[in-house]
Amino acid sequence: MKFIAYGMNHTTAPIEVREKYVLPPEKVREVLQKLKPKTGEVVFLPTCNRVEFYMATDQVEDSLEEIHKVVNLFHHMKPAEVKKYFYLYEGPEAFSHLFRVASSLDSMVLGEAQILGQVKDAYQESLEAGMTGTILNGIFSRAFSAAKKVRSQTEIARMPTSVSSVAVDLAKKIFRSLAEHQVLLLGAGEMSELTAKYLVDSGVSGFFIANRTLDKAKSIAQKLGGTALALEEGLKKIGQVDIVLTSVGGSGFLLTKTDIEKTMKSRNGRSLFIIDIGVPRNVDPEAGRLESVYLYNIDNLSSIAEENKGVRQKAVEVADTLLKAEVDKLCSWLDTLELVPTVVRLRERFEAIRKSELDEFFRKNSGLAEKERKEVERLTKDLLGKLLHDPSVNLKKVESSMDRFEYARMLGEIFSLIERPKND
Amino acid sequence: MTLLTGLLATIAFFYGFGCWYSFRYYKNLDNTSDGLSARWLTAGFLGQGIILGGKWVTEGFAPFNTMDGILTALSFSLATAFLIGRLKSPVAILTSLFLPFIFLLSFLAFITGFNMAPLMDSHLMSSGMACHIFLTFLGFAHFTLGFGVAVAFWIQEGQLKQHQIKSWSYRLPALEILDNLTVFYIALGFLFWLGGLGLGSIQAFQVWHRLPLDDPKILGSFLVLIIYACFFLLRWGLKIHGKKSMTLVMAGYFLALFTFVGVRVFLTTRHLF
Numbered sequence: 064m065k066f067i068a069y070g071m072n073h074t075t076a077p078i079e080v081r082e083k084y085v086l087p088p089e090k091v092r093e094v095l096q097k098l099k100p101k102t103g104e105v106v107f108l109p110t111c112n113r114v115e116f117y118m119a120t121d122q123v124e125d126s127l128e129e130i131h132k133v134v135n136l137f138h139h140m141k142p143a144e145v146k147k148y149f150y151l152y153e154g155p156e157a158f159s160h161l162f163r164v165a166s167s168l169d170s171m172v173l174g175e176a177q178i179l180g181q182v183k184d185a186y187q188e189s190l191e192a193g194m195t196g197t198i199l200n201g202i203f204s205r206a207f208s209a210a211k212k213v214r215s216q217t218e219i220a221r222m223p224t225s226v227s228s229v230a231v232d233l234a235k236k237i238f239r240s241l242a243e244h245q246v247l248l249l250g251a252g253e254m255s256e257l258t259a260k261y262l263v264d265s266g267v268s269g270f271f272i273a274n275r276t277l278d279k280a281k282s283i284a285q286k287l288g289g290t291a292l293a294l295e296e297g298l299k300k301i302g303q304v305d306i307v308l309t310s311v312g313g314s315g316f317l318l319t320k321t322d323i324e325k326t327m328k329s330r331n332g333r334s335l336f337i338i339d340i341g342v343p344r345n346v347d348p349e350a351g352r353l354e355s356v357y358l359y360n361i362d363n364l365s366s367i368a369e370e371n372k373g374v375r376q377k378a379v380e381v382a383d384t385l386l387k388a389e390v391d392k393l394c395s396w397l398d399t400l401e402l403v404p405t406v407v408r409l410r411e412r413f414e415a416i417r418k419s420e421l422d423e424f425f426r427k428n429s430g431l432a433e434k435e436r437k438e439v440e441r442l443t444k445d446l447l448g449k450l451l452h453d454p455s456v457n458l459k460k461v462e463s464s465m466d467r468f469e470y471a472r473m474l475g476e477i478f479s480l481i482e483r484p485k486n487d
Numbered sequence: 488m489t490l491l492t493g494l495l496a497t498i499a500f501f502y503g504f505g506c507w508y509s510f511r512y513y514k515n516l517d518n519t520s521d522g523l524s525a526r527w528l529t530a531g532f533l534g535q536g537i538i539l540g541g542k543w544v545t546e547g548f549a550p551f552n553t554m555d556g557i558l559t560a561l562s563f564s565l566a567t568a569f570l571i572g573r574l575k576s577p578v579a580i581l582t583s584l585f586l587p588f589i590f591l592l593s594f595l596a597f598i599t600g601f602n603m604a605p606l607m608d609s610h611l612m613s614s615g616m617a618c619h620i621f622l623t624f625l626g627f628a629h630f631t632l633g634f635g636v637a638v639a640f641w642i643q644e645g646q647l648k649q650h651q652i653k654s655w656s657y658r659l660p661a662l663e664i665l666d667n668l669t670v671f672y673i674a675l676g677f678l679f680w681l682g683g684l685g686l687g688s689i690q691a692f693q694v695w696h697r698l699p700l701d702d703p704k705i706l707g708s709f710l711v712l713i714i715y716a717c718f719f720l721l722r723w724g725l726k727i728h729g730k731k732s733m734t735l736v737m738a739g740y741f742l743a744l745f746t747f748v749g750v751r752v753f754l755t756t757r758h759l760f
Contacts, residue, residue: 216515218654236647236656239663332728334662351648354729363650374654 064103065123066202068157069130069149070115073171076148083138084114088188090137095192097133102126104199108164108185110178112171117161119198127151158202158393162386165210167220174220174375179210201396209389216385218378222371226364227258229371230338231265233364234306237336237357244305245269248289249297249317251279254361255310255340256287262306263287271304273297275311302329307337309345317345323353330355338364405471406455408480413451417443494538495555495597501531502562502590505582513583513658521579528586531593532566535559549617552607555600560621562592564628568672572632576668578660584635607759615686622683623708627747629676630711633669634740637733640665644730666728669736677715680743684708704756707746714739 071081086094086109098105103120120126131142152160163169165182186203189195195203214220223232231241238244246267248259251274263270270289274280277293284291292300294311301307301318311317318337323346327335334355339346344360351358421443425436454474461470474480505527512520538559542550550556566589572581643659646652659665687705691698700706718735721727750756 215517221516221657222652222654233647233652235661236643236652236659237662239661239667331726332722334728354727354731357647359650367650367652370652 064119064121064198065153066117066119066157066198067123067126068115068117068152068160069127070108070113071145071148071150072113072115072169075150076145080140080145080148081112081114083140084109084134085111086137091185091188092192094133094137095189095194097136098129099192099194101129104189104196105194106186106189106199106203108182110181113164113169115164117157117199117202119196119202123153155390155394158206158390159386161202161206162209162389163383165206166213166382166386167210168213168379168382168386172224173372173379174214174224176220179207179214182210183207198397202393205389205393205396209386212389213382213385217382218374219382220375222374224368224372224375226254226361226368227261229364229368230258230308230359231261233357233359233367234262234265234336237334238305240266242266242268245271245303246289246306246308247297247300247304248272248283249294249307249309249345250274250311250341251276251283252310252340255308255338256283258338258340259283259308260287262308263289267306269304271297271300273300301326301335305333305335307335308340309337310340311345312341314343316347317341318347318350320347320349320353323347323350323356327353327356340364405474405480406458409454409474409478410451412478412480413447417447489600491538491542491555491603492597492600494534495559495593495600498531498534498538498559499590499594499597501527501534502586502593505531506586506590509583509586512579516658518579521582524582524586525573528566528582528589529570531589532563532570535563535566535593539563543617546609548609548612549614549620551617551620552605552609552612553599553603554606555596555603557606558592558596558599560624561628562589562596564621564624565589565592565631567625568628568632568675571675572668572672575671576664578664578668580658580660581636581639581668584639585632588631613690615690619683619686619690622679622686624683626676626678626680626683627743629672629679630715630740630743633672633676633736636665636669636672637736637740640669640733641730641737644733669733670722673715673718673736673739677712677719680708680715681712684712699757702757703750703754704746704758707742707750711739711743711746714742 071084073081091107091109094107095105098107103118103126105120106117108115108117116130118126128142131146135142160169161182165179167173167175167178170178182203186195186199189199223229234241234244241262244267246259246262246269248255248271251272259270259272270284270287271292272280272284272287272289273292273294273296274283275294277291280291280293283289298317301322309317323335323337332355334357337346337350337356337358339358339360342361346358346360348358348360350356421440424439425431431439458470458474505524508520508524508527511517512524539550539556542556551560565585569582569585569589639659640662643656643662643665646656647662687708688698691705698705700709714735718732718739721732721735751758
């Protein structure tokens with residue numbers, strides 16, 4: 064039995080190829096149903112950046128052919144054309160790949176949160192389709208806990224890496240809960256609208272949009288669920304709100320240090336977070352020196368986002384070390400899963416035969432003295448011990464976990480140690 | 488090892504476990520570690536409460552006349568203040584910052600527990616004196632935590648102002664939380680300190696028939712109250728928040744620390760500790 068990871072991702076295949084494999088949930092179920100009779104345990108993971116099959120199978124080549132045959136039914140691309148985009152990992156390499164994928168170390172955006180959910184969904188789908196067994200269930204549950212460890216014990220996902228999410232994160236560093244604070248958007252640039260959307264989605268208590276063109280303000284207010292105002296009215300709102308986003312065109316400062324200073328007097332010491340996304344800048348940078356005023360322009364936000372990306376990159380090394388330990392643990396688990404129980408079962412089976420034969424022998428030779436009976440019993444025990452010694456020791460000498468798995472499986476087959484389902 | 492030193496060692500172990508889990512929380516930011524550190528802290532706190540209460544009941548006077556008793560009471564006061572703060576605002580990361588101090592004091596209590604020579608005659612330890620000492624300890628503990636939170640505010644505010652958000656800053660809570668928590672600790676500390684000072688004044692009148700303001704410990708204690716009164720005036724009267732108000736918190740704490748520890752070392756005072 065071999066565990067393999069077979070697939071392609073954003074680094075090996077162009078979007079034109081990947082998109083052909085993005086299937087709706089019902090088609091994914093269909094793929095699994097079609098693979099069911101021919102392959103072993105399978106999990107199919109189709110996302111926009113990767114298409115992967117994780118399998119525990121005896122016949123690797125046949126299973127890969129079957130995958131292409133089945134998937135080809137949905138996208139009509141010749142296997143020969145697409146095979147060059149696929150990679151194949153086996154054994155510990157495949158475990159490592161799955162763990163990296165689930166931990167988002169293999170993602171286009173390092174540390175992104177969605178992938179773990181997508182892997183969980185793919186596994187759930189296979190589980191419900193009856194396509195997983197002891198091996199994949201064990202491997203995937205370990206992949207999920209390894210991913211959780213990476214996310215919690217490294218900096219891989221701790222800090223935001225987009226300008227908008229940095230702005231929201233900064234707001235959360237200033238205010239206890241955004242649900243108690245209102246946002247004012249001055250102007251209507253693309254980036255400021257996106258940042259406002261992030262803030263609104265984070266649950267701010269109120270949202271005002273003020274623009275020179277009231278219709279444009281109304282359209283954004285309708286989209287994000289806020290109140291539209293004329294620009295002059297919006298400027299008067301600054302004393303009332305706690306987060307101000309500005310992106311107004313034109314030269315000169317829309318808000319001077321004196322304006323902010325006056326506003327702060329009426330705010331009773333409440334903090335004011337200003338995000339100036341306008342270029343040229345809308346707010347006098349000197350206003351950032353005022354007590355309880357936190358002023359960020361687009362460069363400040365971008366540089367934090369870049370720095371955070373660097374932190375995530377550095378965290379990869381730590382995460383990989385952590386994952387290596389998890390892969391080793393998984394290999395040990397697979398060893399114990401197969402090797403120990405097989406040897407135990409083998410000894411139990413031989414012992415049962417010995418006892419049954421000995422009982423039969425004693426029944427036929429009931430005249431034997433107690434001392435002779437004990438001698439015969441000792442002889443059979445010694446014989447059994449010596450017969451089983453070498454197979455047990457040699458089995459432990461096999462180095463590759465997958466080979467040990469295979470040997471143990473063969474022993475099970477030869478000595479009928481595996482209970483088979485009745486219809487098998 | 489006597490029963491008492493054994494108990495003190497157990498308490499130190501409890502706080503030590505709490506520290507271990509709080510470090511784990513700092514590293515991993517996992518709620519399980521935070522929950523465990525809070526449980527060990529509570530266990531240590533309850534243990535110290537039993538030791539102090541038990542000794543008070545069995546000996547007939549408050550056990551603040553020996554160094555181990557004083558250190559246990561101080562550690563217990565810090566744990567009390569910390570647990571009250573957690574009820575007000577459960578900021579997990581603060582456990583990682585404060586628990587080591589509580590552990591250190593309890594460990595020192597265990598070390599000094601081997602030499603339990605009294606610092607003062609037990610007959611001087613009246614209930615009034617015991618309450619004076621304990622309230623002052625509680626006040627000092629709250630000021631300590633208020634100071635710690637104010638430092639965290641100072642650091643976080645500085646980073647936000649300079650647009651330099653370091654990775655460990657993501658472990659600190661929002662400025663608004665730090666600000667509210669500082670005010671909460673200083674307000675409670677102010678009340679305890681005021682109560683302790685009031686009871687101390689009554690003791691002074693009973694012994695010396697006057698309030699010896701020439702004693703630097705008493706004078707310093709009153710000055711601490713004045714500084715913190717200015718802090719409240721600044722915030723609630725003049726509506727000045729942020730770094731300026733935190734500066735007063737820090738100034739008040741340094742004076743409180745000097746009054747509490749420094750006076751005994753550098754100046755002459757009527758107080759034994």
